[in-house]
Amino acid sequence: MKYKICENYIEIQGKEDFSAKDILECGQIFAFNKTEKGYVVYSLDKKAEIEENEGGFRIITKDTKYFENFFDLKTDYSLIKKQLHKFEILKKPINFGKGIRILKQDLFETLISFIISANNNIKRIQLILSRLREKLGENMGDYFAFPTQEKLLSVDEKFFKDIGAGYRASYLYKVVRQVDREKLESWRNLPSKELRNNLIALSGVGPKVADCILLFGYGKKDVFPVDTWIHQMYNKFYTPLENREKIRENLVKEFGELSGYAQQYLFFSMREKES
DNA sequence: TTCCAGGTGCATA
DNA sequence: TATGCACATGGA
Numbered sequence: 360m361k362y363k364i365c366e367n368y369i370e371i372q373g374k375e376d377f378s379a380k381d382i383l384e385c386g387q388i389f390a391f392n393k394t395e396k397g398y399v400v401y402s403l404d405k406k407a408e409i410e411e412n413e414g415g416f417r418i419i420t421k422d423t424k425y426f427e428n429f430f431d432l433k434t435d436y437s438l439i440k441k442q443l444h445k446f447e448i449l450k451k452p453i454n455f456g457k458g459i460r461i462l463k464q465d466l467f468e469t470l471i472s473f474i475i476s477a478n479n480n481i482k483r484i485q486l487i488l489s490r491l492r493e494k495l496g497e498n499m500g501d502y503f504a505f506p507t508q509e510k511l512l513s514v515d516e517k518f519f520k521d522i523g524a525g526y527r528a529s530y531l532y533k534v535v536r537q538v539d540r541e542k543l544e545s546w547r548n549l550p551s552k553e554l555r556n557n558l559i560a561l562s563g564v565g566p567k568v569a570d571c572i573l574l575f576g577y578g579k580k581d582v583f584p585v586d587t588w589i590h591q592m593y594n595k596f597y598t599p600l601e602n603r604e605k606i607r608e609n610l611v612k613e614f615g616e617l618s619g620y621a622q623q624y625l626f627f628s629m630r631e632k633e634s
Numbered sequence: 635t636t637c638c639a640g641g642t643g644c645a646t647a
Numbered sequence: 648t649a650t651g652c653a654c655a656t657g658g659a
Contacts, residue, residue, distance in 0.1 A: 386640060473640080480639035483657065525655030530642080565642045586640035602649095603641090626640075 362432055364423050369432070371416040376436040378458020379409040379416060385459050385627040387575050389472055389485045390492070390505070402429055403465050404497060404504035431460050439620055446614070448596055452624035455631070459623055462575060466543040468505050469576035474530050474563035476571070483523070490522040511535040530563025537561055543576075551579060566604065580619035583610040588629045589622065 361372040371377045379398045383391045390401040397410040407420035407429075420426050427433075440457070443449045471491075476484050495506035495514065512535055519528035538561060546554050554577070558569040570584035583589075585603045593599075593606050600606050614621040 474642095476639090477641040478639065478654085479641090479656080480658075483639080486657095520655085523656065526653085527642090527655080563642065567641060571640070584640070587638080588640065630640085 360432070360436065362427075364427060367419065367421060367423070369418040369420070369423055369427060371418065371432075373415050374411075374458065376440075376458065377416055377430075377460060378456075379411065381456045381458035381627065382430070382460050382462065384631075385456060385623055386481060386630065387462055387571075387623065388464065389476075389481065389488050390468075399502075401492075401502060401505070402426075403468060404499060406499070406502055428463055431463055434460070436460060439617070443617055443621060443624070446621065449621055449624055452628035456624050456627040459627060461578075461580075461619060461623060463578055464575050465505075465540075466572070466576040467508065467540040469572050470534065470538070470543065470561070470564070471511075471531065473568045473571045473575075474534060475524060475527055477527065477563065477565075477568060479525075479527075487523045494518075494522060508535060508539050527563060533562035534564070547577060551581065554579075555582075566607065570607070574619045574622070581611065581616050583607055583614065583618040583622045585610070586626075588626055592625055592629045 360376040363370045363372070383398055383400060388400065392399050394408070397408065397416075399406060399408045402425075405420065405422045405425055407418050407422070407426045410417045410419065418426055418430070436459075440453050443453055472484070472488060475487050479487075492503040492505060495510045496503035497507075511531075516528050516532040519531045524531060546557055549557070551573070555569050555573060558564050558572055559566065564572070567584050567586055570582040573579040573582045574584060585593075585607045589610075590603060590606065593610070597609070600609075610622075611618050
């Protein structure tokens with residue numbers, strides 16, 4: 360995919376391997392809004408607006424370098440999709456979400472976001488996270504930044520309840536005291552298994568949330584987060600199983616280093632077809 | 635009213 | 648090690 364970085368925007372040429380809708384609505388990120396012109400997406404204290412035009416898309420932002428990495432623009436998705444096409448089960452989902460790209464999100468923001476995501480629906484996850492930004496994040500003018508850890512440490516458990524986190528409030532209160540961004544960053548070089556175990560040891564993080572952090576934060580592609588949708592998908596197309604750990608093992612075995620990509624195409628098509 | 639959502643923690647055997 | 652249940656909240 361060709362793209363050009365200018366001073367205040369990135370020009371994406373072509374629509375084959377980039378779609379704002381597919382990227383943002385495939386469930387990997389919750390901090391975005393639909394606008395009249397397209398979408399606006401938030402990451403940490405930064406923002407990017409995405410507009411579609413005849414030849415492709417324009418990502419309007421002050422932080423072009425940050426979002427070049429965030430949208431993983433250097434990776435050739437046509438190549439990935441070509442490899443995935445050999446799996447019969449993926450042919451329709453790839454066509455359905457052909458503009459998906461896996462984002463490279465901040466580790467700490469991903470951790471907090473996916474703890475909130477557990478046993479929750481996407482609408483409500485977005486609502487809780489937008490309240491978190493509004494109440495604790497720095498005012499950036501027309502939006503609020505993701506809160507700093509210092510701010511998150513300054514509130515009690517009741518605060519998290521009041522923004523609607525429900526029983527996840529205690530997980531959030533604890534986890535900001537267990538780990539910080541520096542520690543999460545320092546785990547990047549660990550072997551996958553050890554890294555995953557470290558994540559699961561954190562409050563509110565189980566196998567599924569750990570896999571999401573590995574995929575959307577650490578960029579690991581040999582993981583396959585199994586949630587209720589993937590569980591449904593599995594029991595529809597494979598020999599039905601109740602044990603999610605076993606399902607995860609089987610899917611990682613099948614898709615190997617491409618598991619993370621396969622998961623996103625399958626998740627997106629399962630979810631969209633329900634609505 | 636009941637069921638469900640990008641599940642996890644904890645008690646029990 | 649494995650199973651079962653409680654857990655907030657809001658939309659369908």
